[in-house]
Amino acid sequence: MFVCICNAVSDQQIAEAVKAGARDIEDVQEVLMVSTACGTCRQTAEAIIANTLLETAVGRSQPLHANAIATLVYAA
Secondary structure, three states, X not given: OEEEOOOOEEHHHHHHHXXXXXXXXXXXXXXXXXXXXXXXXXHHHHHXXXXXXXXXXXXXXXXXXXXXXXXXXXXX
């Protein structure tokens, strides 16, 4: 799913950036330019970053689906 429409950045690209070493939105922005135009996607991008960091730390085998990510964003 596209997270950042302005820069055509997907949730998979964000997750891959985190798996490659990015640790926060600023790190991901340096690589993918996510949330650098209108900024509407920032919360969703941050939720994906947090989820990916959690998956990596816990070793979760199943990533969250788009509905679960949306729930995290709207709960914040």
